[in-house]
Amino acid sequence: MLRAGGTVAFPTETVYGLGALAFDSAAVARIFEIKRRPSFDPLIVHVAGRAMLDEVVAGVPPAALALIEAFWPGPLTLVLRKSAAIGDLVTAGASTVAVRMPSHPVARALLEAIGAPLAAPSANPFGALSPTHARHVAAHLGARVDLILDGGPAEHGIESTIVALEPRPLLLRPGAIPVEEIEAIAGPLDREAEGAPIVPGRLPQHYSPATRLRVIDPALVAPAQRQGAASLALSHTFGGYDVSRALSSEGDLRVAAARFFETLHELDAMGVVRIDAQPFPESGLGLAIMDRLRRAAARNS
Ligand code: AMP
Ligand code: MG
Secondary structure (H helix, E strand, C coil): CCCCCCCEEECCCCCCEEEEECCCHHHHHHHHHHHCCCCCCCCEEECCCHHHHHHHECCCCHHHHHHHHHHCCCCEEEEEEECCCCCHHHHCCCCEEEEECCCCHHHHHHHHHHCCCEECCECCCCCECCCCCHHHHHHHCHHHCCEECCCCCCCCCCCCEEEECCCCCEEEECCCCCHHHHHHHHCCCECCCCCCCCCHHHCCCCCECCCCEEECCHHHCCHHHHCCCEEEECCCCCCCCCEEEECCCCCCHHHHHHHHHHHHHHHHCCCCCCEEECCCCCCCHHHHHHHHHHHHHHHHC
């Protein structure tokens, strides 16, 4: 199906991706149609190894090599100068391309079988909650996708960390690899993305449920206001809410990240009037979770 220019959703260790041949611009255009994604939103290109990477980028600077050695295959996306083979639609006209090597065995087997890089954003409608199960893809993209490969729940459950390296190392999106681990290899990353392209992972409103969401400690919400609403927190549940979910009873942020989108999908389908989400500590994976929560909350505020 991919060789014929089709689109195939497949599991990765972060979230499910919607793939098409990166060098086939008509196939890449289908991804934008299916997701109703604006063409200013560049895609992440997935590769199986170094040879495929070299087809996609114009060169690999030493700082990128050190990160590749430390974190690939895995949930780190690098923004590097693109090769001539990568079309403008993939990069939204930028001279750089976002690229990563996934670790999920199904994603790797697919890339190796096809022998060519796959452009694959998250397999969800633009701006909506990310899919961490094949059933999320089926529910939200359904028949618009040619095929969905079911690899079970996504291990990390949150998108890749995105880092640009030139002119200086810059964090473009916190994600499944804590920024502290990347800084241990690359040195301090700039967080202020001044002059960097505004890309949708950084739009104030993204990753949104249909239900109104606010970031507030549920413990501070008056009992009368809990009625009809849901709470979402790291390790506590709260009385008085119609439904109350803790992401990890042990307070483990890895477990919380893995269950984050899945739990939001569930709460979003329950017909509650509002979701009250507890603020997360902004270190380690808490930074990536809090980033998603803020953007989800920006939707109706
Ligand atoms: P996703 O839907 O998780 O695959 O997100 C793809 C995201 O990767 C985009 O929304 C951007 O945030 C980021 N991205 C892709 N290409 C570039 C690029 N050339 N420069 C900066 N960020 C990029
Ligand atoms: Mg996405």
